[in-house]
Amino acid sequence: xFGSVSPLEFLFGTSWxxxxxxxxxxxxxxxxxxxxxVTSLAMIIAIPVGMTIAIYIAEVAQHVEKEILxxxxxxxxxxxxxxxxxxxxxTLASLIQQLTGTTSRLNALNGGIILAIMAIPTIVxxxxxxxxxxxxxxxxxxxxxxxxxxxxxxxxxxxxxxSGILAAILLGFGRAIxxxxxxxxxxxxxxxxxxxxxxSVRTMTATIxxxxxxxxxxxxxxxxxxxxxxxxxxxxFGFNYLGGVVLKRLRRQGR
Amino acid sequence: MNLxxxxxxxxxxxxxxxxxxxxxxxxxxxxxxxxxxxxxIDWTFLTDIPRRGMTEGGIFPAIVGTLYLTLATMxxxxxxxxxxxIYLVEYAKEGRIVGAINxxxxxxxxxxxxxxxxxxxxLxxxxxxxxxxxxxxxxxxxxxxxxxxxxxTREALLSVPKSFREGSLALGATKWQTTRNNVLPYALPGxxxxxxxxxxxxxxETAPIITTAAFFFSPSIPTSPLQGTMALxxxxxxxxxxxxxxxxxxxxTYGTALVLLVMVLxxxxxxxIVRTRYRRRRNW
Numbered sequence: 001x002f003g004s005v006s007p008l009e010f011l012f013g014t015s016w017x018x019x020x021x022x023x024x025x026x027x028x029x030x031x032x033x034x035x036x037x038v039t040s041l042a043m044i045i046a047i048p049v050g051m052t053i054a055i056y057i058a059e060v061a062q063h064v065e066k067e068i069l070x071x072x073x074x075x076x077x078x079x080x081x082x083x084x085x086x087x088x089x090x091t092l093a094s095l096i097q098q099l100t101g102t103t104s105r106l107n108a109l110n111g112g113i114i115l116a117i118m119a120i121p122t123i124v125x126x127x128x129x130x131x132x133x134x135x136x137x138x139x140x141x142x143x144x145x146x147x148x149x150x151x152x153x154x155x156x157x158x159x160x161x162x163s164g165i166l167a168a169i170l171l172g173f174g175r176a177i178x179x180x181x182x183x184x185x186x187x188x189x190x191x192x193x194x195x196x197x198x199x200s201v202r203t204m205t206a207t208i209x210x211x212x213x214x215x216x217x218x219x220x221x222x223x224x225x226x227x228x229x230x231x232x233x234x235x236x237f238g239f240n241y242l243g244g245v246v247l248k249r250l251r252r253q254g255r
Numbered sequence: 256m257n258l259x260x261x262x263x264x265x266x267x268x269x270x271x272x273x274x275x276x277x278x279x280x281x282x283x284x285x286x287x288x289x290x291x292x293x294x295x296i297d298w299t300f301l302t303d304i305p306r307r308g309m310t311e312g313g314i315f316p317a318i319v320g321t322l323y324l325t326l327a328t329m330x331x332x333x334x335x336x337x338x339x340x341i342y343l344v345e346y347a348k349e350g351r352i353v354g355a356i357n358x359x360x361x362x363x364x365x366x367x368x369x370x371x372x373x374x375x376x377x378l379x380x381x382x383x384x385x386x387x388x389x390x391x392x393x394x395x396x397x398x399x400x401x402x403x404x405x406x407x408t409r410e411a412l413l414s415v416p417k418s419f420r421e422g423s424l425a426l427g428a429t430k431w432q433t434t435r436n437n438v439l440p441y442a443l444p445g446x447x448x449x450x451x452x453x454x455x456x457x458x459x460e461t462a463p464i465i466t467t468a469a470f471f472f473s474p475s476i477p478t479s480p481l482q483g484t485m486a487l488x489x490x491x492x493x494x495x496x497x498x499x500x501x502x503x504x505x506x507x508t509y510g511t512a513l514v515l516l517v518m519v520l521x522x523x524x525x526x527x528i529v530r531t532r533y534r535r536r537r538n539w
Contacts, residue, residue: 079520089495212465229373236367
């Protein structure tokens, strides 16, 4: 593919019109932008919310609450993404439109919120594991020194589980970037860079799934989709690899 | 001191509220599907083909399609996945290669499903000439669930104590006899949990089927693995975004979504129950 389209144009071109009859362009920057905006919005929401729930389940909740909350969070992780997508398309989009008065009903914010909901289970279960694995002695020592439970959590438990929490965030990020159906149905899929979260964006994953069934085998367009997949793969692999490294180091420390 | 406790109370209550809001949001979400979908679902809806440009009738071809795709996927993924895990845990000597294979499996699990979709399209649909077909879709999805099956089987095998194997080997049993009689039976419930989760994943997966197996509409049940098919997940997507009259078919879309939701959630629930019981009953 890179015989016809320079790698620079592919990576930094701002126009993606692979099937245009006038002038075909293969600039993937708007797609990368779309992926990054939606994923970042999702993580801005999912990290604090996920952390809060993880702390609540691990440290605050009563035994019965815990027994209900943990499987519930797990069940959410099992809901197919097309279901989330349909909910975002119909219900959430209308809600956001009413609240903000935006003209493009399907937009980056809509995609970000639904993606956040989908990323929360990953972050909660990994972060909760990290918090629970902090040895009991740490807590007992802090309490013995007169700290309240909250002070113990904030100054002892959370710092001690920081790397596990980092792994949770990295792996959550990796999953969110690769998510397809929910984002495809929620964001409106316009390949433009507008720097407005209430405008429609188009992600890399959405582009691949929309364009693959219609592409001509072996064409420049076909090759450009594979190039897109390679970029996407590199990004998710990077996040997963980092998350894996953090987890492995944690285990080696013997906790 | 009282101030400190007050502060703690405020924080803890804040955490409780955030958790409650998220749980309430999810109940609301599932509620919209139950509320809007339950009225559509009846016997005809489940057993009839779509009629009048998919504005009436049922979703039978989609249900059967999802069933076929899932079964075919597991038919490929289970033997390969279980065999690979048995080899990695029981036979392979620990070392660089096994380490590399294990990390490859972990990374394979993190690859976005849409990349499998594109890969499956290139390899199975076009290059191997299978066309848009159940076979191509199942092969693609088997790659997708393979890491889940391997990881679950591996964990289950590793949780069986070493002494079980040593006892059997000391009595003169071969490696395979030991694995079959003294390891696999005890690992089975753990494997089952992972397998059920893999089935649920395959049943709900959408993107890789769009590119390899799915038809927007087909009036009949596929009779050969080389035919394409409708599926529940893709039916929701097509009805919600591609149908010429999206508003009119919305109830059908909700009904389809509810059927898929019930199917996948029950599978997940069964997996959780199996795992909890197994953990409780384990006495070594």
